Amino acid sequence: MMYSDVGRLNCNVSYTNFATPVRGQGSDNKEFSSILHKALEGAIILDSFPKTTVDVFALVLESGGSDLPVVISCASLALADAGIMMYDLVASVSVSCLGKNLVIDPISEEESYQDGSLMITCMPSRNEITQLTITGEWSTPKIHEAMELCLDACSKLGKIMRSCLKETASASQE
Amino acid sequence: MGSTNTSGDLSSEMEVDAFRRLFPLHFHERHLLESIRTDARPLGKARDTSLALGAVASANGSALAKIGCTTMLAAIKMEVMTPTTESPDEGCIVIDFHMPPICSPIVRPGRPAEAAPVVSKQLSDTILSSGMIDLKELSLVSGKAAWMAYLDIYCLDADGALFDAALLSAVAAFSHLEIPVVSLNDDGRVVVVSDEDGGKLDKEAVNKEKRKLKLSSVSFSLTCILHKNYILADPTAEEESIMETLMTVDCVALTRQRVKELQKILNEAISDMEVD
Numbered sequence: 441m442m443y444s445d446v447g448r449l450n451c452n453v454s455y456t457n458f459a460t461p462v463r464g465q466g467s468d469n470k471e472f473s474s475i476l477h478k479a480l481e482g483a484i485i486l487d488s489f490p491k492t493t494v495d496v497f498a499l500v501l502e503s504g505g506s507d508l509p510v511v512i513s514c515a516s517l518a519l520a521d522a523g524i525m526m527y528d529l530v531a532s533v534s535v536s537c538l539g540k541n542l543v544i545d546p547i548s549e550e551e552s553y554q555d556g557s558l559m560i561t562c563m564p565s566r567n568e569i570t571q572l573t574i575t576g577e578w579s580t581p582k583i584h585e586a587m588e589l590c591l592d593a594c595s596k597l598g599k600i601m602r603s604c605l606k607e608t609a610s611a612s613q614e
Numbered sequence: 615m616g617s618t619n620t621s622g623d624l625s626s627e628m629e630v631d632a633f634r635r636l637f638p639l640h641f642h643e644r645h646l647l648e649s650i651r652t653d654a655r656p657l658g659k660a661r662d663t664s665l666a667l668g669a670v671a672s673a674n675g676s677a678l679a680k681i682g683c684t685t686m687l688a689a690i691k692m693e694v695m696t697p698t699t700e701s702p703d704e705g706c707i708v709i710d711f712h713m714p715p716i717c718s719p720i721v722r723p724g725r726p727a728e729a730a731p732v733v734s735k736q737l738s739d740t741i742l743s744s745g746m747i748d749l750k751e752l753s754l755v756s757g758k759a760a761w762m763a764y765l766d767i768y769c770l771d772a773d774g775a776l777f778d779a780a781l782l783s784a785v786a787a788f789s790h791l792e793i794p795v796v797s798l799n800d801d802g803r804v805v806v807v808s809d810e811d812g813g814k815l816d817k818e819a820v821n822k823e824k825r826k827l828k829l830s831s832v833s834f835s836l837t838c839i840l841h842k843n844y845i846l847a848d849p850t851a852e853e854e855s856i857m858e859t860l861m862t863v864d865c866v867a868l869t870r871q872r873v874k875e876l877q878k879i880l881n882e883a884i885s886d887m888e889v890d
Contacts, residue, residue: 452715452723454714456687456712456766456768457691457710457712457764457766458670458672458673458689458690458764458766463691463693463764495715495722497714497715497716497723498716499714499716499768501687501768502670502671504672
């Protein structure tokens, strides 16, 4: 392996055979690994660990809809738990557009009827977005509304993630 | 021997963690001399075991088993299939054991664990040959339809005694399994009746209600390793890697005790589920 003065991030997302209602349908998990990579690489301080690779493995045990945002938030928590230096936690939320309605954090059934989906991955405390994924049919005002909804949800999620880490840290100190 | 002397001299000078990393065998042997193991267990005692049934809500039967840190998640999904002509009255069970990269630092996506196919084969053999499940119970319409049960076991954390935890989770998943209700549709094919239209069935249901499988002769296991003249029950990954591993039948007395413990845990888990 070539010497590298920044760290490397390696991501892998896989599904269990029983994750989806139809057995073995691991859905689009080939793309998920690279999406996870792009979502996390902006947040990790790669300079802090040269010559080293951080492997992030995600195994989806049960898929109930809105899988990728959960995987991303979970991976960010795991990295924080491992002590990897990051600029901020990464929180992720997705919104589905069903006709005129915006549905946040959709379940699989809602996702199957959606006209479009928008997923935001952001660093809540820094107010920076690391990744934005939009698919399907969207009008501009709808996009604005969806983005605001997501960013608000991400900051709330970020607070919960932070308090969870604090609890674990103080529990292990005792 | 030179190395023994070196380690003996250094042991008084270095920290416990460093000694454990550099001379693991001596570290463990020092503990064995006092008839205790590095995690303060007596030699014949297994680690804390716990079971949770119904861990995967979307599967027909599932269980999460933990032995110490070793964690296994087993889930069963049922599909309808046509039985073979040699055994038209029997269903089929397919057992798959996976060790995903999250379970251990030695497993990587391109490099599967050596233990995985070994445990997988052992599990298949044990479950199918022990007669725990009568395949005739999985039959629906003789010669036309029968159940295929896919049992998938995922190792979530590999810390020794993989076979024990996997077998325990498989047994628990089978005891939690509920066979879904099916009916014949217009083409004469068997379809699974979903809960929502359970009330209005055009054709009569083949089996009226969800039922559980009858399990006979449930098997449990205990892995032991032999080192010099010590028998250690339920090894951790560290112990397994430094001592020669043998799955032995000699420790029958230890196994008997363990079977009683495990049967109790399984029954408790089942009765907890039934209360709900």
